[in-house]
Amino acid sequence: MTDAGRAGLHIAVAAALAVAAVLVLPGALELFALINATVWAAMALLALSLAFAWGAGGILCFGQTAFFGLGGYAYAVAGINFGDGALAVLPALTVATLAAAALGWVMFYGRVGDVYMGVITLTVTLILFKFANSTAGEQWRIGAAALGGFNGIPQTPPLNWPGDPANPLTPEQVFVVAVLCLFGCYAAVKLVLLTRFGRVAVAIKENELRAELLGYDVRAHRLGVFTIGGAMAGLAGVVFANCVFVSPSMFSLAYAGQVVIWVLVGGVGTYVGPMAACVALQALASWAGTVPGFDPNLLLGGVLLAAVLAVPRGLLPTAQDLLGRLRPSRRRPAEPKIAPAE
Amino acid sequence: MSAPLLATEGLTMRFGGVVAVDGVSVSVEEGELRCLIGPNGAGKSTFFRCLTGQYRPTSGRVLWRGRDVTGQDPFRLARLGIGIKTQVPALFDGLPVVEGVRLAARRLHGERESRRLADAALGRLGIAHLADRPAGLLAHGQRQLAELATVVAPRPDLVILDEPTAGMGTEETARTAGLIRELNRDHAVIVVEHDMQFIRAIARTVTVFHQGRVLMQDSADRVLSDPRVRDVYLGRAAA
Amino acid sequence: MDLALAVGLQVLTGVAVLVIVSLGLAVVFGMMRVINLAHGEFMMLGAFAAVLATGAGLSLWVAMLLVAPVAVGLFGLVVERLVIRRLYGRMVDTMLATWGLSLALVGGMTMLAGNSVSGVSAPLGSVAVGGFRTSGYELFLIGAAVALSLGVWVALRFTRWGLVARGTMQDAETASALGVAPDRVYAVTFAAGAALSGLAGALLAPLSGVVPTMGAAYIARAFITVITGGAAILAGTLSASGLLGTVSTLGTFLSTPVLGEVAMLVVAVVLLRLLPRGITGRVLRRAL
Numbered sequence: 005m006t007d008a009g010r011a012g013l014h015i016a017v018a019a020a021l022a023v024a025a026v027l028v029l030p031g032a033l034e035l036f037a038l039i040n041a042t043v044w045a046a047m048a049l050l051a052l053s054l055a056f057a058w059g060a061g062g063i064l065c066f067g068q069t070a071f072f073g074l075g076g077y078a079y080a081v082a083g084i085n086f087g088d089g090a091l092a093v094l095p096a097l098t099v100a101t102l103a104a105a106a107l108g109w110v111m112f113y114g115r116v117g118d119v120y121m122g123v124i125t126l127t128v129t130l131i132l133f134k135f136a137n138s139t140a141g142e143q144w145r146i147g148a149a150a151l152g153g154f155n156g157i158p159q160t161p162p163l164n165w166p167g168d169p170a171n172p173l174t175p176e177q178v179f180v181v182a183v184l185c186l187f188g189c190y191a192a193v194k195l196v197l198l199t200r201f202g203r204v205a206v207a208i209k210e211n212e213l214r215a216e217l218l219g220y221d222v223r224a225h226r227l228g229v230f231t232i233g234g235a236m237a238g239l240a241g242v243v244f245a246n247c248v249f250v251s252p253s254m255f256s257l258a259y260a261g262q263v264v265i266w267v268l269v270g271g272v273g274t275y276v277g278p279m280a281a282c283v284a285l286q287a288l289a290s291w292a293g294t295v296p297g298f299d300p301n302l303l304l305g306g307v308l309l310a311a312v313l314a315v316p317r318g319l320l321p322t323a324q325d326l327l328g329r330l331r332p333s334r335r336r337p338a339e340p341k342i343a344p345a346e
Numbered sequence: 347m348s349a350p351l352l353a354t355e356g357l358t359m360r361f362g363g364v365v366a367v368d369g370v371s372v373s374v375e376e377g378e379l380r381c382l383i384g385p386n387g388a389g390k391s392t393f394f395r396c397l398t399g400q401y402r403p404t405s406g407r408v409l410w411r412g413r414d415v416t417g418q419d420p421f422r423l424a425r426l427g428i429g430i431k432t433q434v435p436a437l438f439d440g441l442p443v444v445e446g447v448r449l450a451a452r453r454l455h456g457e458r459e460s461r462r463l464a465d466a467a468l469g470r471l472g473i474a475h476l477a478d479r480p481a482g483l484l485a486h487g488q489r490q491l492a493e494l495a496t497v498v499a500p501r502p503d504l505v506i507l508d509e510p511t512a513g514m515g516t517e518e519t520a521r522t523a524g525l526i527r528e529l530n531r532d533h534a535v536i537v538v539e540h541d542m543q544f545i546r547a548i549a550r551t552v553t554v555f556h557q558g559r560v561l562m563q564d565s566a567d568r569v570l571s572d573p574r575v576r577d578v579y580l581g582r583a584a585a
Numbered sequence: 586m587d588l589a590l591a592v593g594l595q596v597l598t599g600v601a602v603l604v605i606v607s608l609g610l611a612v613v614f615g616m617m618r619v620i621n622l623a624h625g626e627f628m629m630l631g632a633f634a635a636v637l638a639t640g641a642g643l644s645l646w647v648a649m650l651l652v653a654p655v656a657v658g659l660f661g662l663v664v665e666r667l668v669i670r671r672l673y674g675r676m677v678d679t680m681l682a683t684w685g686l687s688l689a690l691v692g693g694m695t696m697l698a699g700n701s702v703s704g705v706s707a708p709l710g711s712v713a714v715g716g717f718r719t720s721g722y723e724l725f726l727i728g729a730a731v732a733l734s735l736g737v738w739v740a741l742r743f744t745r746w747g748l749v750a751r752g753t754m755q756d757a758e759t760a761s762a763l764g765v766a767p768d769r770v771y772a773v774t775f776a777a778g779a780a781l782s783g784l785a786g787a788l789l790a791p792l793s794g795v796v797p798t799m800g801a802a803y804i805a806r807a808f809i810t811v812i813t814g815g816a817a818i819l820a821g822t823l824s825a826s827g828l829l830g831t832v833s834t835l836g837t838f839l840s841t842p843v844l845g846e847v848a849m850l851v852v853a854v855v856l857l858r859l860l861p862r863g864i865t866g867r868v869l870r871r872a873l
Contacts, residue, residue: 066680066684110857110858114859116857118676119676119680120812122620122680124812124854126622126808127850130804131805133801134805134843135846135847137843138842138843200457203445203449207445207446210437210440211438211439213436214437214446215449216420216421217420217424218449218496219422219424220449221419221421222421257687257688257801258691261685261688264684297696298696299692299696301689301691301692302688302693302696304692305685305687305688305692307685308682308684308685308688309682309685310685311685312681312682312685
């Protein structure tokens with residue numbers, strides 16, 4: 005099958021799943037569970053955004069939550085000021101995208117190495133976390149919106165139909181929006197990977213020097229991938245703001261860590277894997293949260309440690325490998341590493 | 347008189363107190379096949395990296411068809427029409443060989459044309475049967491060929507090769523020399539080498555490096571029989 | 586005049602805190618190329634060790650200066666053996682694993698100690714400097730930063746361990762051919778870094794209060810300092826602390842502590858844009 009054919013198939017399956025989720029879940033779930041499902045969709049989108057930056061661009065971003073939080077905050081602030089949630093989406097995406105572009109410009113055009121990149125992105129998120137936490141009090145407001153410090157912005161406005169701020173979306177409709185955003189971004193990722201830009205980005209991840217020697221501008225491509233990832237994370241923040249509300253914890257170390265865990269456990273370089281890992285681990289963490297006296301951080305940390313030490317390639321690729329070994333007919337026999345020169 | 351394809355003027359590269367390349371002026375004409383040789387530590391590799399933009403020279407200039415391109419990023423030099431093969435083959439290990447070759451052609455050409463150019467390049471180097479194999483699974487000799495296919499697929503005006511016969515036996519070296527002469531029918535070629543067998547097989551103009559400078563430049567025959575070259579080079583190579 | 590003196594002292598304290606916070610991270614990064622994302626939690630463990638020890642009746646000084654570094658150093662030894670050793674040469678995996686460790690430590694400590702703040706009150710009262718009074722403990726921290734830097738310098742430069750360790754980091758094979766066991770050198774180095782982190786946590790406990798999540802308050806600053814400093818352990822830490830501590834203290838003085846920290850981040854980012862390998866990136870191999 006050609007790459008395009010395979011991507012088309014994946015998108016079609018995803019579309020079918022999205023339609024099924026939209027048709028079935030709002031009727032089948034209690035309101036609380038549905039809102040929870042919406043949160044999970046937002047988180048899965050966040051996972052997808054990092055899966056793209058890391059998997060397609062090889063960019064080690066430990067602070068993907070920076071754009072998630074900025075998107076959420078910008079949405080809340082713009083929504084309160086405009087009195088219209090629909091009008092706030094564009095400013096929110098703009099803020100997240102520009103922030104990613106600015107940070108990416110510093111890192112890629114400064115030729116910062118992988119490891120530093122991880123630390124710098126994490127640091128930016130932590131600083132934003134502290135900053136957001138310190139914005140309690142009257143002097144910290146943007147227009148009509150008080151930033152609220154530790155408490156965040158509980159009056160984050162819900163989405164509404166464009167031009168009709170009097171009618172906010174119901175939780176069912178927000179869920180549909182969340183699923184559509186997730187599906188849309190997944191399809192977009194799959195399509196971007198088919199373009200020359202996407203293929204070159206993947207090639208850069210494989211061998212930066214070779215891509216550069218072929219005449220491709222490595223920095224520009226990485227900046228592009230990182231910015232797209234940041235925009236998606238911002239969108240995830242908007243969705244999240246619609247089912248919970250924005251607060252400094254969106255930037256927190258625990259969230260930042262979780263995103264990395266999802267991608268790592270799901271498998272860097274895959275897209276379904278991180279989304280699935282996100283949902284599975286969220287379910288696990290919320291179950292663990294109900295155990296009295298148990299702290300979910302212990303579980304997350306343990307999972308991350310175990311993933312690095314035991315399954316460094318991620319669950320999905322490892323599982324695919326195992327499946328492949330069970331069905332030898334579909335694969336070529338193992339190649340000898342050193343073939344005789346012809 | 348038209349400007350040479352690629353020329354350096356007083357190219358110098360210093361690392362701390364060490365002068366690795368010291369005022370080198372070399373020029374290569376359109377369509378030429380030129381060998382740069384010298385013993386280990388003569389400054390060849392540093393010179394190569396200055397030419398390909400991986401190092402920014404301390405002083406001196408690199409001219410491409412008379413235009414100053416000193417210290418430009420590698421991707422800009424590549425866009426001028428320079429194909430570069432590194433000493434350790436740089437390939438997209440996780441991708442099928444053909445995808446890398448297509449991407450090489452794809453920067454200048456449309457999708458359909460780059461597919462055609464990729465198939466042509468793989469055929470020309472005799473590795474069409476390896477097209478779908480991940481580059482990371484190739485054997486050493488195959489990797490060299492795959493990288494050559496990647497380099498020539500976009501049809502660059504100049505191909506620069508850094509020690510293409512590193513790690514090869516006599517027979518493979520001879521075959522590579524033939525291949526490079528064949529490539530030279532379509533591209534100007536600069537080969538940075540240190541293997542004397544290879545220089546003999548190529549038998550074109552040779553520039554000899556010694557201690558960061560150009561010791562001499564002449565035909566292969568004269569270089570190979572020159573006592574100075576033997577002193578600085580063959581003596582050590584034979585030891 | 587008094588104002589200048591007061592601000593000067595504040596700046597010195599800010600720099601000293603950065604040095605104390607960063608040194609453990611810098612030793613492990615500079616020597617082993619390992620970025621320990623659990624550095625903040627090592628500090629947290631040091632702070633808890635000091636609190637527990639004082640609770641058990643030990644003097645605060647013994648608890649801070651002895652119990653905390655020894656306890657965390659031993660913990661570091663265990664971590665090196667179980668986690669770090671298995672990932673040498675894989676910087677990214679090491680970062681991820683220590684991040685997992687960091688989350689697990691926060692979670693585990695929350696389960697053991699709860700989420701309330703236990704405090705250690707700052708000893709030494711206040712001291713008159715010129716026409717105003719300042720906290721004696723802050724003066725002590727400045728002294729501690731100087732002493733720690735000197736200690737690290739002496740250890741690296743003059744002790745047998747320092748020579749062996751620096752040799753091993755540059756060329757593990759030759760070192761092992763000379764009869765030095767690289768494994769042991771790595772273990773001791775990591776433990777030493779951990780001990781410094783634990784000491785830092787205990788030293789800063791009187792200023793910050795002790796909670797399981799306290800590590801997060803420090804690691805951002807520690808990372809910025811170490812990265813801005815570059816590869817040289819002491820020269821990098823000191824120069825970056827000097828610059829960033831000054832910026833953040835002046836920023837704090839002019840506005841709020843958080844803006845001070847934001848100003849510090851901005852300076853660090855601009856600096857990294859200009860010097861991607863940090864202040865000492867260019868003299869990497871020469872300086873300590």
